[in-house]
């Protein structure tokens with residue numbers, strides 16, 4: 001079974017001032033799609049804390065997929081894409097491109113998400129936007145295609161031939 005680690009990046013969530021609904025929204029969707037959730041963290045919008053946690057998960061080989069939520073917008077403290085870029089080995093631009101393209105059919109504000117994706121070792125890391133609504137819309141659109149990518153990344157599948 002493919003394993004996923006969930007990281008919510010939210011100052012208010014970390015301070016306990018708002019219940020995190022976006023992490024659980026991710027959990028519901030991934031579990032429906034056959035993934036096992038191995039960890040759930042709520043962290044502040046802190047570049048070092050976020051990047052260290054992502055690297056720790058990837059380097060320990062505990063999850064094939066890390067999904068982050070929040071911190072992708074224009075607020076001064078939004079820093080999740082930079083924290084991700086700090087620790088990835090290879091960029092995966094097609095996934096955020098797809099999320100934004102589809103999400104812009106729902107709201108033009110989707111273009112305001114700076115989310116990125118990449119691979120560190122054998123872990124794929126994807127930034128989702130912060131609101132539970134945006135999580136659902138973005139993740140449900142991409143999730144079908146992820147399995148094949150993860151299988152190629154881990155060596156389980158050979159290539160894209162079908």
Ligand SMILES: Nc1ncnc2c1ncn2[C@@H]1O[C@H](COP(=O)(O)OP(=O)(O)OP(=O)(O)O)[C@@H](O)[C@H]1O
Pocket residue numbers: 008009010011012013018019020021022023045070071073075130131132
């Ligand atoms: N983890 C979350 N759980 C529940 N609702 C969220 C979450 N993240 C965002 N939202 C909702 O989306 C709105 C816009 O998200 P935004 O990232 O601007 O949150 P924020 O509260 O301004 O900042 P932060 O979550 O970093 O403290 C929020 O006002 C909230 O309604």
Ligand SMILES: Nc1nc2c(c(=O)[nH]1)N[C@H]1C(S)=C(S)[C@@H](COP(=O)(O)O)O[C@H]1N2
Pocket residue numbers: 069070071072073074078103106107109110111112113114128129130131133134135137138
């Ligand atoms: N599918 C989808 N994507 C979306 C949205 C949405 O409602 N649906 N909201 C957008 C908005 S309003 C913002 S500001 C950005 C960044 O969100 P974040 O700062 O919470 O990560 O995500 C965008 N992406």
